Amino acid sequence: MTIKQTPLAASHIQANAKMVDFGGWEMPLHYGSQIEEHHAVRQDAGMFDVSHMTIVDVSGEGVDEFLKRLLANNIDRLKSKGKALYTCMLNEQGGVLDDLIVYNLEPEKYRIVFNAATRDKVMDWIHRHKKGFYVSINERDDLTMLAVQGPNARAKVEAALPAAVSTLITDLAPFHSVEVENMFIARTGYTGEDGYELMLPTNKITELWDALAHSGVRPIGLGARDTLRLEAGMNLYGADMNETVNPLESGLGWTISWEPAERNFIGRVALEKKRKDKNRNKLVGLVLETKGVLRNHQKVMLDGQVIGEITSGSFSPTMGLAIALARVPRSVSGMCQVELRGKPVVARIVTPPFVRNGKICVELDHKIKSTTGAEEL
């Protein structure tokens, strides 16, 4: 497979990025310190090259019916122009093919944004299931996506854009978007902070990147992107869910639109059955209040028995300790053990998110001596 470069590749190299292969794309892992980048987003503003994400416009007379069949959440919730909706796309077994955001662009026209690594699979799925619906599918490879996140992100983006554009976005509500002068700007993100996701013609991206850098917005790599989204309790496709697990067991039950009962979205029958299953699993948060770092695939145990697995584990720079998402039986709560480097250690089960808008949202039993952030606990 050839490694694809984003339109910002030269900017990353110039900013001393350590580049890695991510789903077939050469992407920045960090620009020196991923922990400093993490703090920059929680405390100020950071920008993420997310041009590897897939942008597809779906339109036509039959598009509403098509998306009601294709997506587990209901686009009827997108009443106003510009509104955004987070949803899963399921297979017939209720397994998650991908998670995505769908934006209402105009009547009978939607934009969906999904993961880079699932691109071929999802496009194939969409084309296979559009039969019988009057829709056209338009992959927007002409657009490039940039996320700018943090408490000062919106002000800095607005200062970097032409005044005519800034005035249109300054009152944008969360999870809403606006299209103006070839630019699509949404108040969405993947960090638990306020900010924008911008899609613009590829030949305009470097200019915006440079303007934001000039106003003090730090470039943020995939390393910090992962710890930010984990603190925010946001799932990562391929780690926290995949085709073999359903949204109910992935902390995403809230994204399923059960009403109206007659809306027959793909995967509904399997999900209805799972919904009645009292023994199903759930996705929970874990906090490790001792030293050590929780990692993906570590075993979760109760009374010496393996009951589940960590789906995403890392160090939380904001909390100064390790956190994780883990899949365990629905009945489990309180304390559990995690096998850490061959030894069982105690972890506490919590409800994500761990951090939102710069604030820690889970209660901690006691202080832990560690790196930055501990004094704020």
Add this chain to the structure above:
Amino acid sequence: MNNIPSHLKYTDSHEWSELLDDGTVRIGITDHAQGLLGDMVFIELPEVGREVAAAEDCAVVESVKAASDIYSPVSGEIIEINTELEENPELVNQSANQDGWLFLVRPQDISELDKLMDANAYSELLAADE
């Protein structure tokens, strides 16, 4: 670029050793190793007074990316540890060869240092790995 001072000795597991004037040996991880591991978050150091053998694992450095065992390059007694790292593990990233040192050993046999790589040999090892 990696910082590989010529007055240090190196192991193929990426520790450095520095023979001090008083005959003790200071040990840390190389600049190359910290770069590979990324931001450090926890450093677990041996107890002062512990006897270690050459190539025995006696510390753990844990970064955002991975946990890594640290092997003492020489045999001897641990006589001091870098307590600064408890609060500031990022010192290992910022100054792997100096302020980010891990522990100090009183060596049993100073000639063990002769078996380690010099800066040239370590540079060649890194070049061969690339």
